[in-house]
Amino acid sequence: MAGGRKNKRKKIAEVNTLPNVFQCPEYHETQLYDASGQRLDLKGHWNELVFKNNNPITLELACGKGDYTVALAARYPDRNFIGVDIKGPRIHAGAKHAVEQGLHNVAFARIKIQNILNFFGTGEIDEIWITFPDPYPKDRHEKHRLTYKEFLAKYEQVLKPGGVVNFKMDDMDMFHYTRDSALAYGCEMLYYQEDIYSAPLEREELSIKTFYEKQHIADGRTINYLRFRFKS
Numbered sequence: 170m171a172g173g174r175k176n177k178r179k180k181i182a183e184v185n186t187l188p189n190v191f192q193c194p195e196y197h198e199t200q201l202y203d204a205s206g207q208r209l210d211l212k213g214h215w216n217e218l219v220f221k222n223n224n225p226i227t228l229e230l231a232c233g234k235g236d237y238t239v240a241l242a243a244r245y246p247d248r249n250f251i252g253v254d255i256k257g258p259r260i261h262a263g264a265k266h267a268v269e270q271g272l273h274n275v276a277f278a279r280i281k282i283q284n285i286l287n288f289f290g291t292g293e294i295d296e297i298w299i300t301f302p303d304p305y306p307k308d309r310h311e312k313h314r315l316t317y318k319e320f321l322a323k324y325e326q327v328l329k330p331g332g333v334v335n336f337k338m339d340d341m342d343m344f345h346y347t348r349d350s351a352l353a354y355g356c357e358m359l360y361y362q363e364d365i366y367s368a369p370l371e372r373e374e375l376s377i378k379t380f381y382e383k384q385h386i387a388d389g390r391t392i393n394y395l396r397f398r399f400k401s
């Protein structure tokens with residue numbers, strides 16, 4: 170227990186020094202801080218100030234250890250990837266891997282997803298991935314689900330017109346909820362597959378397995394994937 174706490178403190182201290190991590194220490198703030206403590210207004214300027222190119226940006230929301238962010242970045246050097254999570258010790262893993270692999274197309278933002286409009290400009294994002302978010306099964310917690318209509322409205326704003334959302338999930342209730350929420354919002358369902366590993370994968374990158382996905386597979390749970398786009 171004490172070792173776990175010490176390890177967590179070590180990760181927090183280290184994540185503060187990583188050059189690809191941008192953090193918002195106070196939830197009400199609208200600017201991010203880099204490892205040197207410099208305050209940056211990155212909203213609408215991620216490519217100019219962080220990546221120094223004009224490549225399309227993918228956001229991985231609730232990225233945890235950033236498994237998709239890092240694996241996709243290695244596959245697609247001509248695209249930029251930003252992992253978003255509120256927990257520093259989780260981001261630590263992905264940010265460190267990206268540094269060790271010399272991936273310059275990776276960044277992490279330690280922010281609350283509720284606040285993404287403070288940190289990303291209208292149409293700044295090309296694509297979103299959400300993998301294994303907390304399902305919040307109780308009806309009264311619906312508004313915390315990352316595919317609740319209020320979240321979808323924020324995703325629609327930061328995405329370019331026609332930008333897509335990829336969603337991978339074990340929990341069937343949350344998977345069906347996401348399908349229904351996206352359709353009720355007016356999105357177009359581009360792909361829908363339950364139990365993806367029971368058939369050849371539609372896209373190679375679906376084989377990337379996140380930290381939580383590996384645990385769900387070990388527990389015998391099936392993995393499901395859907396992709397939708399906003400019609401605006």
Ligand SMILES: C[S@@+](CC[C@H](N)C(=O)[O-])C[C@H]1O[C@@H](n2cnc3c(N)ncnc32)[C@H](O)[C@@H]1O
Nearest residue numbers: 231232233254255256281282300301379380381
């Ligand atoms: C179940 S884990 C999944 C992590 C990762 N996607 C995976 O598959 O391994 C959910 C993650 O969402 C993050 N999270 C939950 N609510 C969040 C919020 N409102 N803003 C930012 N991160 C959030 C948690 O910190 C946690 O890392």
